[in-house]
Amino acid sequence: MHSVSISASASASAIASGGARSKAAAGRRPGEIRFCGLRGDALACGSLRASHAAAATRRAVLRAAASANGAAGSGDGFDYDLVIIGAGVGGHGAALHAVEEGLKTAIIEGDVVGGTCVNRGCVPSKALLAVSGRMRELHDEHHMKSLGLQVSSTGYDRQAVADHANNLASKIRSNLTNSMKAMGVDILTGFGKIVGKQKVRYGKVGFPEKEITAKNIIIATGSVPFVPKGIEIDGKTVFTSDHALKLESVPDWIAIVGSGYIGLEFSDVYTALGSEKITPAKDGKPVLIELIDAKTKEHKETLEVDAALIATGRAPFTNGLGLENINVVTQRGFIPVDERMQVTDADGNVVPNLFCIGDANGKLMLAHAASAQGISVVEQISGRDHILNHLSIPAACFTHPEISMVGLTEPQAREKADNEGFEVSVVKTSFKANTKALAENEGDGIAKMIYRPDTGEILGVHILGLHAADLIHEASNAIALGTRLQELKLAVHAHPTLSEVLDELFKAAKVNSGVSHSVNEPVAA
Numbered sequence: 001m002h003s004v005s006i007s008a009s010a011s012a013s014a015i016a017s018g019g020a021r022s023k024a025a026a027g028r029r030p031g032e033i034r035f036c037g038l039r040g041d042a043l044a045c046g047s048l049r050a051s052h053a054a055a056a057t058r059r060a061v062l063r064a065a066a067s068a069n070g071a072a073g074s075g076d077g078f079d080y081d082l083v084i085i086g087a088g089v090g091g092h093g094a095a096l097h098a099v100e101e102g103l104k105t106a107i108i109e110g111d112v113v114g115g116t117c118v119n120r121g122c123v124p125s126k127a128l129l130a131v132s133g134r135m136r137e138l139h140d141e142h143h144m145k146s147l148g149l150q151v152s153s154t155g156y157d158r159q160a161v162a163d164h165a166n167n168l169a170s171k172i173r174s175n176l177t178n179s180m181k182a183m184g185v186d187i188l189t190g191f192g193k194i195v196g197k198q199k200v201r202y203g204k205v206g207f208p209e210k211e212i213t214a215k216n217i218i219i220a221t222g223s224v225p226f227v228p229k230g231i232e233i234d235g236k237t238v239f240t241s242d243h244a245l246k247l248e249s250v251p252d253w254i255a256i257v258g259s260g261y262i263g264l265e266f267s268d269v270y271t272a273l274g275s276e277k278i279t280p281a282k283d284g285k286p287v288l289i290e291l292i293d294a295k296t297k298e299h300k301e302t303l304e305v306d307a308a309l310i311a312t313g314r315a316p317f318t319n320g321l322g323l324e325n326i327n328v329v330t331q332r333g334f335i336p337v338d339e340r341m342q343v344t345d346a347d348g349n350v351v352p353n354l355f356c357i358g359d360a361n362g363k364l365m366l367a368h369a370a371s372a373q374g375i376s377v378v379e380q381i382s383g384r385d386h387i388l389n390h391l392s393i394p395a396a397c398f399t400h401p402e403i404s405m406v407g408l409t410e411p412q413a414r415e416k417a418d419n420e421g422f423e424v425s426v427v428k429t430s431f432k433a434n435t436k437a438l439a440e441n442e443g444d445g446i447a448k449m450i451y452r453p454d455t456g457e458i459l460g461v462h463i464l465g466l467h468a469a470d471l472i473h474e475a476s477n478a479i480a481l482g483t484r485l486q487e488l489k490l491a492v493h494a495h496p497t498l499s500e501v502l503d504e505l506f507k508a509a510k511v512n513s514g515v516s517h518s519v520n521e522p523v524a525a
């Protein structure tokens with residue numbers, strides 16, 4: 001019998017074309033993929049081989065130019081311009097951008113390419129959520145009836161669902177590996193350790209034998225599940241998201257400990273596949289969960305379940321990296337960085353040519369944030385200063401319905417307004433009047449925007465509803481590009497689309513200043 005003690009606050013979420021093709025194929029060389037598309041008014045065609053060759057030429061020219069400038073490369077006596085430790089999404093994004101910029105690049109990976117997102121995170125979890133979303137719909141008799149559909153029986157093949165998630169992960173993993181190989185990134189296998197400034201060893205954990213020098217190093221070692229002290233993970237009855245994604249079983253009664261996006265998404269998957277929300281039961285189930293009052297530390301309740309998913313957050317994976325060799329001390333395991341992702345040492349000084357991106361720096365533990373930070377760092381290494389605006393990076397939870405957000409929450413915006421002396425306004429709209437949502441029988445949804453009426457600046461947008469994770473990007477682009485509401489009000493949205501929810505928000509905003517130019521004027525050639 002396993003026993004899991006959690007405080008009550010921590011357990012808040014417990015759940016419970018044919019002719020064209022033959023012409024194009026004529027004269028094709030083996031392995032060549034031809035493609036055609038409209039460029040202006042003309043149909044332009046090319047081939048993948050040719051575009052690879054052009055990219056390789058561009059890389060060679062950039063590399064030569066960089067060496068001539070003394071800016072990079074083996075020309076400087078380093079083995080590499082850039083070595084990246086960790087081939088997750090952050091490392092992968094940085095590596096591809098670096099070779100595009102002509103930097104000689106190696107990436108060291110101790111496990112498999114793709115890291116958490118591809119192998120144990122975003123990718124398999126979204127594959128499971130795609131299945132649970134459909135199951136939820138099929139089981140909703142009222143929803144089906146209102147669409148005029150009759151479903152006589154529903155069921156699923158657990159192994160086939162698990163295979164779907166696993167196959168997707170391996171497909172994306174091989175895409176990532178192939179793209180890096182094709183672009184000329186050296187993929188080095190082993191555990192990487194920094195042994196001095198601009199020096200990395202890699203190989204077996206604890207015994208990294210091969211040493212390489214690098215003008216620049218990016219740490220992109222990611223994170224692992226955080227398990228509170230006292231909880232024993234056996235991988236079968238008490239487990240983390242790493243195990244849950246394999247979907248080896250669907251327990252009848254499961255407790256999900258943790259109400260972050262991982263806990264919420266898994267509660268969606270498990271409930272759709274037939275697990276119950278926990279309720280107190282006394283029939284000798286294998287896992288006991290003790291709820292403790294977070295303030296008084298007093299016992300509140302004991303729950304008995306078949307399994308418990310511990311989704312209490314993520315911890316940075318920075319052990320064994322050799323940070324002590326360069327006077328860097330982690331903060332709660334995270335590697336301290338400045339706004340340019342440059343690592344700072346124990347004395348608060350920037351360590352030259354050393355960067356940390358992604359989950360390991362803890363700024364924003366999301367896949368696209370890791371990639372964006374990697375690209376930002378490569379921009380700097382290539383001589384273009386770049387500071388990423390983290391407030392413009394959206395976050396999403398892929399439950400049914402989805403939740404998404406970008407920028408500030410209303411309390412954060414009000415605090416900023418008080419400190420800086422400006423007004424904030426809030427507008428809300430629902431999905432109830434949105435034709436596309438109603439056609440889908442998904443009118444339950446809301447959207448909210450916090451903005452400055454004096455300037456028309458968007459401070460934050462929050463959406464709960466159908467495809468909220470896709471809808472948020474119009475707002476995040478506006479924040480990133482500094483587009484004002486006066487301009488957004490003049491933009492035209494296709495009908496009927498969910499994007500009209502955002503259009504309504506923009507139009508509902510009362511902005512004091514006008515627009516300085518016509519948004520709908522054709523762009524001059």
Ligand SMILES: Cc1cc2nc3c(=O)[nH]c(=O)nc-3n(C[C@H](O)[C@H](O)[C@H](O)COP(=O)(O)OP(=O)(O)OC[C@H]3O[C@@H](n4cnc5c(N)ncnc54)[C@H](O)[C@@H]3O)c2cc1C
Pocket residue numbers: 085086087088089090091108109110111112113114115116117118120121122123125126190191192193220221222223241262317320321357358359360365366367368369370398
């Ligand atoms: C269940 C789940 C669902 C998620 N869903 C989403 C989502 O929908 N959207 C989203 O944006 N984010 C999601 N995330 C978060 C996302 O996976 C992470 O933010 C992202 O993977 C971080 O990327 P990274 O490159 O920093 O690190 P990782 O992807 O963790 O990659 C780090 C890599 O470094 C390697 N490594 C570590 N140390 C060393 C070393 N010393 N030497 C060599 N290699 C090393 C590791 O083996 C790993 O491959 C999810 C996470 C989980 C757990």
